[in-house]
């Protein structure tokens with residue numbers, strides 16, 4: 001068990017907190033979704049109640065080691081100040097400048113300082129100014145950051161799968177370190193689902209590619225009782241079983257692997273469910289996520305997809321079949337949409353499953369949803385409040401489901 005915020009002494013200390021404020025910002029510098037900021041407020045409020053001086057570190061976007069004014073954290077500092085109901089000190093420019101260090105040094109108990117975008121420094125991601133891999137530069141940068149505080153709190157779940165100066169390097173140079181409330185909650189829900197699930201344990205996986213989720217499927221086959229595969233991923237599995245898939249997205253180089261995964265599911269006695277009918281279209285405008293005017297859209301009678309058509313969503317009979325297993329599941333992990341849900345006509349499968357998972361959660365099941373698209377889907381279905389846990393880290397939650405060690409978590413000492 002990792003050391004958590006309440007296990008360490010933060011009272012009146014200078015506390016460095018790594019958060020993930022990589023939020024969407026529009027051309028007028030408005031934050032269009034502040035969930036990532038909101039979800040760190042409990043940790044920050046606790047620290048302020050403990051009279052800590054709080055120094056916040058984050059990245060925003062992919063400036064790749066360059067100072068890009070559009071990726072400044074200035075708009076984030078304004079929103080954070082509103083949410084905390086107190087001023088947030090912020091200096092544009094260099095996060096380890098003399099000015100930033102002086103501000104950190106002068107910071108009083110109960111005050112908040114936000115450092116500028118860490119990724120304006122290539123060293124944050126382990127590179128030198130010339131863009132080459134440079135561990136020494138990363139260590140030096142980590143040390144500089146650490147010099148501004150005494151204690152480190154890891155609350156950036158969206159970034160814990162990265163081994164960076166502010167997620168791993170920094171820990172060596174502070175007196176104490178722990179995970180914050182946001183990361184603690186992620187570890188509790190994802191960890192308990194995988195290590196100690198109440199059974200039956202159901203995984204629902206969708207999305208575009210088998211190749212992105214092979215490791216997740218492999219790992220989950222050791223843990224779950226039932227797995228539902230939807231989205232474009234399903235067609236590769238179907239084709240490997242000799243079922244016609246028309247022009248659906250299929251990864252032909254993953255057919256053998258799909259057969260292996262079926263075999264593994266059989267050996268492990270995992271009920272492996274694929275769609276039994278589909279919504280199909282002869283054309284889709286993938287660029288604009290829309291249906292071209294002259295496109296033909298219909299539903300298949302069974303699992304076969306005719307020539308010239310591609311699967312775009314699961315059909316009603318599949319939803320019924322999936323609903324049976326959702327209704328008896330006691331732990332549900334879901335990652336990835338079951339169709340091209342960005343097109344409203346092809347979003348029914350994903351939205352219905354979101355509703356079913358929410359209903360089942362109301363009846364006592366634990367549900368964990370991760371991945372940007374599934375999170376948007378539960379919101380679109382209006383059921384996000386009823387899911388037990390919505391993960392704040394797409395990539396990090398996938399790596400967790402793969403059973404990988406996350407460097408930003410591994411670096412934190414155990415209790």
Ligand code: AMP
Pocket residue numbers: 206207208209212230231232233249311312313335336337338339340341342371373
């Ligand atoms: P992922 O990032 O792997 O979770 O994939 C999400 C993407 O998969 C979304 O943009 C969906 O539109 C896409 N997707 C889901 N089902 C299909 C499908 N049947 N055909 C093509 N793309 C799909």
